[in-house]
Amino acid sequence: MNPDDLKILVHGASGRMGRAVLRLAGERPGLRVVAAVSRSGEILPEAPEVPVLPVARLAEAPACDLVIDFSLPEAFDAALAACLARGAGLVSGTTGLSERQHAALDAAALQVPVLWAANFSAGVAVLHALVRQAAAALPSWDADIVESHHVHKKDAPSGTALTLGEAVVAGRGRAPHYASLRAGDIVGEHLVQFTGQGERLELVHRATNREIFARGALEAASRLARRGPGRYDFGQLLLADGRI
Ligand SMILES: NC(=O)C1=CN([C@@H]2O[C@H](COP(=O)(O)OP(=O)(O)OC[C@H]3O[C@@H](n4cnc5c(N)ncnc54)[C@H](OP(=O)(O)O)[C@@H]3O)[C@@H](O)[C@H]2O)C=CC1
Numbered sequence: 001m002n003p004d005d006l007k008i009l010v011h012g013a014s015g016r017m018g019r020a021v022l023r024l025a026g027e028r029p030g031l032r033v034v035a036a037v038s039r040s041g042e043i044l045p046e047a048p049e050v051p052v053l054p055v056a057r058l059a060e061a062p063a064c065d066l067v068i069d070f071s072l073p074e075a076f077d078a079a080l081a082a083c084l085a086r087g088a089g090l091v092s093g094t095t096g097l098s099e100r101q102h103a104a105l106d107a108a109a110l111q112v113p114v115l116w117a118a119n120f121s122a123g124v125a126v127l128h129a130l131v132r133q134a135a136a137a138l139p140s141w142d143a144d145i146v147e148s149h150h151v152h153k154k155d156a157p158s159g160t161a162l163t164l165g166e167a168v169v170a171g172r173g174r175a176p177h178y179a180s181l182r183a184g185d186i187v188g189e190h191l192v193q194f195t196g197q198g199e200r201l202e203l204v205h206r207a208t209n210r211e212i213f214a215r216g217a218l219e220a221a222s223r224l225a226r227r228g229p230g231r232y233d234f235g236q237l238l239l240a241d242g243r244i
């Protein structure tokens with residue numbers, strides 16, 4: 001893969017995130033969307049010059065270096081298969097994946113670079129470390145994670161809530177409780193709350209524009225271009241020198 005001319009296929013292109021990726025990809029030098037895949041195969045106004053294939057014709061998509069996937073669990077297997085068939089890397093933000101699908105990501109990482117992240121925002125990348133630190137310092141306090149999203153979101157708890165829950169477990173060995181709210185057009189909010197006797201610690205992240213996730217995924221794609229096969233972590237890739 002040529003890191004100065006990275007050829008990208010966008011999977012789940014007609015969705016909220018797919019369209020944001022198409023809209024913003026043009027801003028990034030060294031990166032080119034060569035095709036998009038959606039269920040209908042209709043040309044998308046965000047990138048009218050990009051050929052769009054219906055999912056049934058994914059195999060006909062042109063060669064690419066990386067697939068950026070924001071779809072749904074039922075569509076995800078096809079995106080991963082397309083990567084393996086082309087020797088292309090994968091940047092995926094699809095949440096609600098099954099254990100089998102996470103195992104398939106591990107297996108694919110033996111052949112191609114793979115980066116799956118439940119959240120491509122810089123703030124949540126930092127929040128993980130804070131949550132782990134708080135959980136380790138407050139092992140006897142109650143831990144709860146409350147996530148709020150728009151009414152169209154299908155999975156609950158959100159992928160971010162679950163990975164923040166993993167940080168809680170890493171810190172104190174016990175899982176938190178989860179609560180999910182679906183309301184209006186909330187882009188994505190996560191509250192991690194530690195409650196003791198007479199005091200409460202709250203760590204909150206609020207996304208107010210989903211373009212931050214699209215920018216994060218494009219940034220991940222650019223950074224993955226210089227890497228070989230393996231499983232990569234968004235936080236580690238982004239915070240390689242400890243800061244954004
Ligand atoms: N990691 C992160 O930072 C973020 C992750 N997400 C996650 O990204 C995913 C997409 O979110 P969002 O864009 O809001 O969702 P949308 O529902 O808007 O988009 C989903 C996309 O997947 C396509 N799709 C659905 N079912 C199938 C199928 N059976 N076969 C092929 N394609 C299919 C849809 O096509 P069609 O238009 O035809 O329905 C659409 O293009 C979700 O899992 C969400 O949780 C979201 C934001 C940030």
Ligand SMILES: O=C(O)C1=N[C@H](C(=O)O)C[C@H](O)C1
Binds near residue numbers: 118157
């Ligand atoms: O579906 C969404 O919108 C979002 N999904 C991700 C998740 O499940 O955590 C990330 C973000 O919160 C938006």
